[in-house]
Amino acid sequence: MNGLFFCRCDQVYFGTFCNLTRQCQCSTDLFCLSPSICVCPLNKFGPRCYLQRSTCQSTNNPCHHNGFCIPIDDRINLHRFICIRKEGYRGERCQNISKALNKYNPHQRKIILKKIASGYNTMTIDVQEPFNILFTQIPDGDYYLTVLRERFSPSEYIQTQVSPKHRCHPVLDLFNETFRLYEYPRLVKYYSLLCRQDSQLICFYDENCMCMCDSNCFSNCFQFNNTMQYDCSGKNLCYNDGRCFFNNETGPNTFLCVCSDCY
Numbered sequence: 001m002n003g004l005f006f007c008r009c010d011q012v013y014f015g016t017f018c019n020l021t022r023q024c025q026c027s028t029d030l031f032c033l034s035p036s037i038c039v040c041p042l043n044k045f046g047p048r049c050y051l052q053r054s055t056c057q058s059t060n061n062p063c064h065h066n067g068f069c070i071p072i073d074d075r076i077n078l079h080r081f082i083c084i085r086k087e088g089y090r091g092e093r094c095q096n097i098s099k100a101l102n103k104y105n106p107h108q109r110k111i112i113l114k115k116i117a118s119g120y121n122t123m124t125i126d127v128q129e130p131f132n133i134l135f136t137q138i139p140d141g142d143y144y145l146t147v148l149r150e151r152f153s154p155s156e157y158i159q160t161q162v163s164p165k166h167r168c169h170p171v172l173d174l175f176n177e178t179f180r181l182y183e184y185p186r187l188v189k190y191y192s193l194l195c196r197q198d199s200q201l202i203c204f205y206d207e208n209c210m211c212m213c214d215s216n217c218f219s220n221c222f223q224f225n226n227t228m229q230y231d232c233s234g235k236n237l238c239y240n241d242g243r244c245f246f247n248n249e250t251g252p253n254t255f256l257c258v259c260s261d262c263y
Contacts, residue, residue, distance in 0.1 A: 022034075025038075027048055027049040042071060043057060043071075053071050055071050055079055056071050062081060062093060063083035063084075063093050064083075064091075064093050065095075067089065067094035069081050069082075069084075070083075109225075110131075111245055113256055113258060132148070132152065133145070136162050142167050143167070143205065144167055145166050145202055145212065148212065165200060166203075168203035168204055169203075169204045169205075170206075171211070174204060175187070184206075188221075191204075191211055191219040192218045192219045195219050199217070201213050205226050209221040209223060232246055232255050238258075239257075240260060243257070243258040
C-alpha cells in the first residue's frame with residue numbers, strides 16, 4: 001500500500017500520513033516560518049530569537065522625537081542602530097528640528113555677451129561667479145554645450161570649442177512621426193531612449209527643459225527657457241531696434257544693449 005501513494009505535508013506537519021505536528025522551537029511573539037526557521041522581531045535576535053537586544057527597547061528609545069529605531073545586524077554589531085526620522089527632523093538620532101524651506105531655488109541663468117573680433121576664431125570669457133554648465137548660443141540659432149563639470153574651481157583656465165558634436169538638438173527633430181504625436185507627459189518618458197540610441201548625443205531641449213545625456217546614457221533635464229525674447233522682459237531699454245539683455249534672468253541688476261550694424 002505504501003508504494004501506491006505518498007503524502008506531501010504542509011510545513012507544520014510530518015510523517016507518512018502527515019498526522020504528526022511539528023513543534024515550533026522559536027521564542028514566543030514572533031513568526032515561525034518553519035520549526036527550524038525563526039523570524040525575529042526588532043528587539044530580539046539569535047537562532048531561536050531568545051536573546052534580547054540592549055538597543056531599540058520601547059522603554060528606552062535612543063531616537064529622539066519618536067524616531068523609529070532599527071538595530072544593526074547582530075552579526076556586525078550588537079549595540080549599533082540607525083534612526084528613521086519623521087518628517088520635520090534631522091540628525092543621526094533625529095535630535096534636530098529641520099527648518100522649513102518653502103522657497104524653490106531653480107537653476108540660475110546668467111548671460112554673458114561676447115563678440116569674436118574680426119579676423120579671429122577665438123575669444124576669452126572671464127567668469128566671476130561659480131558655474132557648472134556653460135552653453136553657447138549662436139545669435140538666433142542653436143545651443144552648444146561647451147563646459148560641463150561637477151565642481152567649480154576658482155582661477156581655472158578652461159579651453160574648449162564650439163563644434164557640431166556639441167550641438168543641442170530640438171527634441172522633436174530626434175523623434176519620428178509616431179513619437180511626435182504623443183502628449184508631452186508621455187513623450188518625456190522616452191527621453192532616455194534618445195541617449196541610449198545615439199552615444200554621440202550630449203544634449204537636447206524642448207519647450208520647457210534642457211536635457212543632457214550622462215555617462216550611463218540617461219537623460220538629466222532641468223528647466224530652461226529657450227524661447228526667451230531678448231527685450232529685457234518686454235521693457236526694451238535700447239534705441240533703434242537694439243536688443244536688450246539682462247545679466248541675470250531671475251534677478252537682474254543691469255542690462256546691456258546690442259546695437260544694429262548701423263549704430
